[in-house]
Amino acid sequence: MTLELSLNQQPAHTRQGSSIGQPLTRRDGFLKVTGAARYAADNHPSGMLYAVLAVSSIARGRVAALDVEAAKAHKGVVEVMTPRNRPALAADPDAKDHPFMFRLDLLQNEEVRYPNQTIAVVIAETLEAATEGAALLSPRYEALPARVGLDDAESFVPRGVGVGNPAVQHKGDVEAGLKSAKTRIEATYETPAQYHNAMEPHAIVAAWDGDKLSIDTPSQGLAMAQGRISGLFGIAPQNIHIRSPFLGGGFGSKGMISGPQVLGVLAARLVGRPVKLVLRREQMYGPVGHRAPTRQTLRMGMDGEGRLTAIHHHAKTASSTFDDFFEPAADASHTLYASPAITTSHEAVRLDTGTPLFMRAPGEATGSIALESAIDEAAHACGMDPLEFRLRNYAEVEPMTGKPFSSKALRECYSQAAKAFGWASRPLQPRLMRDADGFLTGWGVGTATFPAIMFQAEARAVLKADGSGLMETGAQDMGQGAWTAFAQIAADGLGLDIDQVDFRAGSSDLPNAGIAGGSGHTATAGMAIHNAGAAVIARLADLATGNEASPLFGADNEGVVARGGRLYRRDDENRSESYAEILTRAGLTEIEGHGKGAPDAASQETYAKHAHGAVFAEVKVDPDFGQIRVTRLVGAFAAGRVINPRLVRSQYYGGMIWGVSFALHEEAITDRRSGRIQNANLAEYHVPVNADVPSVEAILIHEDDPYVNALGIKGVGEIGIIGTAGAVANAVWHATGVRPRRFPIRIEDLLG
Amino acid sequence: MRDFSYFRASSLDAARQAAALPGTMLLAGGTTLIDLAKCGVAEPDTLVDITHLKGLDRIDVNERGATIGALAKMGHIADHADIKSRFPAISEALWQAASAQIRNMATIGGNLMQRTRCPYFRGPANFSACNKREPGSGCSAIGGVTRGHAVLGTSEACIAMYPGDLATALVAFDATVHLGERKLLVDDFFLLPGSTPDREHAIEPGEMITSIEIPSSAAAHRSTYLKIRDRQSYEFAAASAAVGIEFEADGRTIRDLRVALGGVATKPWRARAVEEALKGKVLEPETVRAASRLAVEGAVDHGANHYKIELAPRVVARAILKLGETA
Amino acid sequence: MTKIPVHLDINGTHHHLELEPRVTLLDALRDRLGLTGTKKGCDHGQCGACTVHVDGERVLACLTLAAQTEGRTITTIEGLAREGELHPVQAAFLEQDAFQCGYCTPGQIMSAVACIREGHAGSDEEIREYMAGNLCRCGAYPHIVAAVRQAALEVAS
Known part of the structure; x- marks a missing residue:
């Protein structure tokens, strides 16, 4: 089958560059290593007050009384905002105009629907006074019993999961497939609630000037935040200026503007002065999203040669009592393994928690650890090496849809990572390897896949008469390296050296760059930048090729190439002219061009677009203590074109460490009586420390994909987690013979 | 955090006098006190900063033992060459505690006053019942999330675990704490919760820890601190053991043995039953493992912390056997 | 008060x-x-x-x-930087890409400078232990270890 798509046709006027692909150090690096990078909470406008949230200690019920007088009597406290005096909003914070408008708790009433919900905001001259004022409110409650576990409420089938996927999907006849199978497995896995815990707590500095609003706050989606605030306050989006040059981590929790951030804006409105509001760490366990818990059951059938005859992946999850977000865990089984019959299904309950939201690889990470564990169980049931089993069931087309992949270098990932890891010498049976110190040693593999998503973005490019360039897009850098990677794309797009390009981002008064999420920011905003560059170069080329005085006159049919600040005739590179010369002759100080980035509908219909990877893990388990140590991780990833390998490697490492964390560390533990999370802090909610992280290797597999977008970019932000968590779990099994079915795997699970 | 007055103690006597006043607390490294003040657990009216007092941070090691001033920092003690060589378990307990930053702040005196990590104790805004905080108010932990709670030394009033590492090693080696005129075995300094879990230390108003004394012994010289935890570092113990051993001239028969447990009890837990069972015995893995089970005699779990009863004896056995290997 | x-x-x-x-x-x-x-x-x-x-x-x-x-x-x-010149630890963090979002970075760098000065940067294992008090949610740990190792060698020479 030949598929012809006109995505990557060479335009008449092209750019050639060398910035893309270079392992440049971060352009924001100097600011970050010197402490000069200004995060939201580092701003301090004159006259600013401090706001501190008072939050509910119950999970469900209502606030019966608050000692506002005691708080106000504390020296330095200026005002206490409660449902009684909270400034009016133009829209109901409980209204839901579309599925991705999430309901916010903005002191609309006294009702409490989850622990750590805001019940008042104390505003004071100092942080200390505001903090103590919040404590002095000494709330009294009328509490109702909390519903905290997956069995505590009535189960239902949600209307959609994730970003609107059907809750139940079928291909073929799973029951028939299971019936015809020679070997079958069925296993249930549980994953806990997890919290993003970006190092930077959500923070906002808000200042009103009449009906104009100025905000410093971390945001993964500036235009969406602007739109939400516009709707809530009834002011035009252009009257809201949000600056978010640096996010101290986001991982999904800063994708949508959260309730506390809007409360900062309300507090500023109430007191008529600029206000800073920063969440305390424990307050991040509720109003800013989390990864919902799941219980997943996988049933698989295999024929006599280890080929899958059926996969049924069922997931039970939870949302809040007042809003809808359903972790699409079972959908992880749509993409990876070939099977004539696949069913994915979801059910859910409503619990007294904050609304779960997108958290790095939502659905994929949760579903993958269960799927990869089950695949391992299936391989073992068939007496096959887990890698061989995965290759036996390699999907040549997307299993659920039958669509061809736009590109898929997964075989190369398997082979290179396996070789680097030394997989070939792995014994089939568990509990056979010990190291010199007597530790049980195990090796496991996991496969990773993540969709190559694109959103919508715009960019504006300018070429100036001094020969320099400017590229603007409201992109967001939460650590993935947007400041650098986009500057590289901009440089190539403008045919300039990177130091000749002024790249501006992180502000809502720039063109909408879409959201930094779904691993789609580099592709989306990158394409907008690329196209804006093309547009301005085309204008420049028109100026030159249409002017008799230019050495490029008449080249319009042949086209020109932009490189190093000059245009060259494509058919005769001896004829060229600098940008400065062209603009100066035309009497222009600057010219501009605009570009958009968006998914291509035609190729979307035709192709399944995914990044892929394979991760191999080695763990060592103390046979007496059950203490697990990950000692080696080797991953290989194919994710289309790599803009900056230095940054991409960091993204893969980070993702892989999140995978270790998923398998071994993270879990929010709730007191069943009160519904409160008992480890809402960084001492007892465990994320890995440096000593937990072993030798990590990430191999970048070359992959050309002409269909995802003209730049061939897929996305690397989330795929590292996927596969890694399962690889670690499978390695634990291989070391101990104990199959982990509940995550994180803890000492007590392996004590025997 | 409530506001308070802040003074610097001009002398040891002034500090002691201040400490006798109601609502007044001594401030050293602050790693427990400032943390708990932020949690709303500690509500001092006055803090008396003793960190500028001279001469209280000395570390003296001689034939008889080690004398460590109350204001010596955990990190300095851990890295002290003579402590490392003569009291390895002390150094190991210290460097495996908390983080390098906290060890640079926390003093050895303050470390002995470290409070439990029980989330019910630490959350007065969320859980009003805590006998440790408010005598007679009840215990929220019983029936709650208990994975980190004690299995030894508990009472109906309190199951909060003592989280420290250093004191576990101190009780193993019969260290004493000097409270000015008075001195006490560290083992006696820590109190069982019983019906008065609010009273954790045998220290009276007006008293102040001035130094710790660790007597030299062959067992302390050949000692180790083994700490098992969920994370590899920056984490409290799931179970830990401070162990010291002295062999007879044959190099196999145990003459003296010291065993103390951390991470499992309401106070640093000396496991004398293990010591007595093994003294005079030849060091054999099976004998050691069997005797180590005595470490958790009388243990009571609260569900999620049951694993500590399984884990602690294994930690003890490993530590003893490891010391045997180095013969 | x-x-x-x-x-x-x-x-x-x-x-x-x-x-x-x-x-x-x-x-x-x-x-x-x-x-x-x-x-x-x-x-x-x-x-x-x-x-x-x-x-x-x-x-x-x-x-x-x-x-x-x-x-x-x-x-x-x-x-830390003197007259605009980065401290070797800062330079190593930049070169090794030892951070992503950058929020924990000032703490990591201050910790690393002290870690080297204390003599606790002798091996990768020692660096991991003595840098364990600085959480990095982005997971830059492998590059942090590389940066501390590099800076320790530079400071020693």
Whole structure:
């Protein structure tokens, strides 16, 4: 089958560059290593007050009384905002105009629907006074019993999961497939609630000037935040200026503007002065999203040669009592393994928690650890090496849809990572390897896949008469390296050296760059930048090729190439002219061009677009203590074109460490009586420390994909987690013979 | 955090006098006190900063033992060459505690006053019942999330675990704490919760820890601190053991043995039953493992912390056997 | 409560403040002195983002009262580079890509400088243990270890 798509046709006027692909150090690096990078909470406008949230200690019920007088009597406290005096909003914070408008708790009433919900905001001259004022409110409650576990409420089938996927999907006849199978497995896995815990707590500095609003706050989606605030306050989006040059981590929790951030804006409105509001760490366990818990059951059938005859992946999850977000865990089984019959299904309950939201690889990470564990169980049931089993069931087309992949270098990932890891010498049976110190040693593999998503973005490019360039897009850098990677794309797009390009981002008064999420920011905003560059170069080329005085006159049919600040005739590179010369002759100080980035509908219909990877893990388990140590991780990833390998490697490492964390560390533990999370802090909610992280290797597999977008970019932000968590779990099994079915795997699970 | 007055103690006597006043607390490294003040657990009216007092941070090691001033920092003690060589378990307990930053702040005196990590104790805004905080108010932990709670030394009033590492090693080696005129075995300094879990230390108003004394012994010289935890570092113990051993001239028969447990009890837990069972015995893995089970005699779990009863004896056995290997 | 005078010596500059005693060094740096390079991640000594040096030793500014540090010498991330030239640890962090979002980075760097000075950067394993008090949610740990290793060699030579 030949598929012809006109995505990557060479335009008449092209750019050639060398910035893309270079392992440049971060352009924001100097600011970050010197402490000069200004995060939201580092701003301090004159006259600013401090706001501190008072939050509910119950999970469900209502606030019966608050000692506002005691708080106000504390020296330095200026005002206490409660449902009684909270400034009016133009829209109901409980209204839901579309599925991705999430309901916010903005002191609309006294009702409490989850622990750590805001019940008042104390505003004071100092942080200390505001903090103590919040404590002095000494709330009294009328509490109702909390519903905290997956069995505590009535189960239902949600209307959609994730970003609107059907809750139940079928291909073929799973029951028939299971019936015809020679070997079958069925296993249930549980994953806990997890919290993003970006190092930077959500923070906002808000200042009103009449009906104009100025905000410093971390945001993964500036235009969406602007739109939400516009709707809530009834002011035009252009009257809201949000600056978010640096996010101290986001991982999904800063994708949508959260309730506390809007409360900062309300507090500023109430007191008529600029206000800073920063969440305390424990307050991040509720109003800013989390990864919902799941219980997943996988049933698989295999024929006599280890080929899958059926996969049924069922997931039970939870949302809040007042809003809808359903972790699409079972959908992880749509993409990876070939099977004539696949069913994915979801059910859910409503619990007294904050609304779960997108958290790095939502659905994929949760579903993958269960799927990869089950695949391992299936391989073992068939007496096959887990890698061989995965290759036996390699999907040549997307299993659920039958669509061809736009590109898929997964075989190369398997082979290179396996070789680097030394997989070939792995014994089939568990509990056979010990190291010199007597530790049980195990090796496991996991496969990773993540969709190559694109959103919508715009960019504006300018070429100036001094020969320099400017590229603007409201992109967001939460650590993935947007400041650098986009500057590289901009440089190539403008045919300039990177130091000749002024790249501006992180502000809502720039063109909408879409959201930094779904691993789609580099592709989306990158394409907008690329196209804006093309547009301005085309204008420049028109100026030159249409002017008799230019050495490029008449080249319009042949086209020109932009490189190093000059245009060259494509058919005769001896004829060229600098940008400065062209603009100066035309009497222009600057010219501009605009570009958009968006998914291509035609190729979307035709192709399944995914990044892929394979991760191999080695763990060592103390046979007496059950203490697990990950000692080696080797991953290989194919994710289309790599803009900056230095940054991409960091993204893969980070993702892989999140995978270790998923398998071994993270879990929010709730007191069943009160519904409160008992480890809402960084001492007892465990994320890995440096000593937990072993030798990590990430191999970048070359992959050309002409269909995802003209730049061939897929996305690397989330795929590292996927596969890694399962690889670690499978390695634990291989070391101990104990199959982990509940995550994180803890000492007590392996004590025997 | 409530506001308070802040003074610097001009002398040891002034500090002691201040400490006798109601609502007044001594401030050293602050790693427990400032943390708990932020949690709303500690509500001092006055803090008396003793960190500028001279001469209280000395570390003296001689034939008889080690004398460590109350204001010596955990990190300095851990890295002290003579402590490392003569009291390895002390150094190991210290460097495996908390983080390098906290060890640079926390003093050895303050470390002995470290409070439990029980989330019910630490959350007065969320859980009003805590006998440790408010005598007679009840215990929220019983029936709650208990994975980190004690299995030894508990009472109906309190199951909060003592989280420290250093004191576990101190009780193993019969260290004493000097409270000015008075001195006490560290083992006696820590109190069982019983019906008065609010009273954790045998220290009276007006008293102040001035130094710790660790007597030299062959067992302390050949000692180790083994700490098992969920994370590899920056984490409290799931179970830990401070162990010291002295062999007879044959190099196999145990003459003296010291065993103390951390991470499992309401106070640093000396496991004398293990010591007595093994003294005079030849060091054999099976004998050691069997005797180590005595470490958790009388243990009571609260569900999620049951694993500590399984884990602690294994930690003890490993530590003893490891010391045997180095013969 | 009444404010008390506090004199602080930070990055070679003397500051005179009137502070409530409960003000931590971290909040004094960030809110009173505009030295916002030092970050607040947890405010309870659980993350290391607020690591600064007091008398040359790494400590947590969130659990230190500002008043306690009078008479001591404080160094923050802003005081590390000399005349615009990066400290070797800063340069190594940049070169090794030892950070992503950058929020924990000032604390990591202050911790790393002290880690090397203490003599606890002798091996990768030792670096991992002695840098364990600085959480990095982005997961830059392998590159942090590489940066500390590189800087330790440079400082030694």
